[in-house]
Amino acid sequence: MNFHTTILGSSAAMPAFGRNQTSQVVNHHDRLFLLDCGEGTQLQFQKYKIRSSKIGHIFISHLHGDHWFGLAGLLCSFGMSDRTEPLHLFAPAATLEILTLQFKYSHTVLQYPVLFQPIEDFFKGEPTPENPILWEDNDLQIKAIPMKHSLPCWGFSFEEKPQQRKIIKEKLPPNLPYPLLHDLKNGKNIEWNNETIANESLTTEGAKPKKYVFCSDTVYNEAMIHALAGADLLYHEATYMEDKTIAAQDRMHSTAAQAASIAHQSQCKKLLIGHFSARYRELDGLLQEAQAVFPATQLATEGESFEV
């Protein structure tokens, strides 16, 4: 099954050494979800030949410019490409106010619906939901995870729903009607030819549901470990090396080792680090410091895709 993320930008606040600002595309069974949209994201789509028309949902983690200054241009380009499909936009509430002003003065009218949902709205109600579901369909749900940063900021957790059981074709009785097949896939025993057939005799367990978590800008924060628990792939920002731990704390960012510690404590299977400070031309040092704590770490490299 196709479930991966493609990195479009791996740089922190400033682009540097050919690295763009934060953006990535999650592909789940050929449905594309855009996470953050730093300046130049639409240029990266062209560079890496990603069909941006297949993006149905955009999630913006917070309103620091390096995470969303490419959004207005992307929305305009969608319009000029004759997009008609609705676009779901999950972003901080103020996003709409800024876009509206930009489009007012440029006389821009998008010819497709933008269904805007402020992320703050999902945290209302009693009791306050901790990791509310922003969106879901039959296969997948996407939750918001509060980050601890200098602006309101959220990460996004992509969680597959439990998969149907797999039928062992060679063991199936002939001519079994479709509704009974459906029951088998859903784990039920069936009645056939006046016999009860145990589900386990005709099926095996379905594929294990996968989980991908994108942790945008955040200081080291153990409070979110339970929300990341068991992720098959965790993206966590790693702006600095360990000698900048105090700077990281001050600026509400993380070091590579801190990202790795979070991956380790939340028992994730793989870690992807990104959001690299412009002070680092070479990234080997960041990778080594993370791998010392959590060996299954990779660098978020632009244009590369990482399986969940």
Add this chain to the structure above:
Amino acid sequence: MNFHTTILGSSAAMPAFGRNQTSQVVNHHDRLFLLDCGEGTQLQFQKYKIRSSKIGHIFISHLHGDHWFGLAGLLCSFGMSDRTEPLHLFAPAATLEILTLQFKYSHTVLQYPVLFQPIEDFFKGEPTPENPILWEDNDLQIKAIPMKHSLPCWGFSFEEKPQQRKIIKEKLPPNLPYPLLHDLKNGKNIEWNNETIANESLTTEGAKPKKYVFCSDTVYNEAMIHALAGADLLYHEATYMEDKTIAAQDRMHSTAAQAASIAHQSQCKKLLIGHFSARYRELDGLLQEAQAVFPATQLATEGESFEV
């Protein structure tokens, strides 16, 4: 003398085929002026190794996103690069309102002064100035030229002031005091050893003042010919080829042949065409149509510099 423009973006509304949206840097004696700032302009600075810290003045022609969606990010990056020198920003009045909102929600405080001057303000007064001077120093003045487009839009004319006369060193009487040298440079005759010496006997004409005009988005508009007259280099948008003349008119843009006709009628010496529609992968057709009308035409190619 160093007077040239470097193209950072040559694409029209949408980036295409590796071409970025409109932006260029005018270098006048190592002083840098940025004209428009499409998305990704700060990435282009890095790509083409242009020292953006030397930019003292930014001019934004109008508020279509492809001409200024890179500005907010550039201003932020200047701040993060510890800029302290003031930045002069000449742009439509609404620019400030939008930037202020963006910076409010991102808690951005720029650590250097931005001296914002709405271009509209220069067109006030009685009689209304036709091509007001936005900025000048001893060597150069920069004027605004109204374009005819679907939004309020201006071009920018860079006009060198008359140059001082050049002294013929070998003809100078010995020990001539500095104030008399100054008079000679300014074209005056001098009194020396009880003799009147004619200026022409000791000097030759100074370098001819150069003129560069940047015509951002505009429909074919003969009304601006007098403002372009005699430019050493004219940049004129050329969004379409001739078979799209009606579309050009409808969308308030120009064809390559129309740009060339304006260059011809205004007796410019060289023409640079840009703002190419995303419909054209190859640009030879646009160049040929322009050269048929005005042979001294070149394509605005990204990363290339063009002498004024």
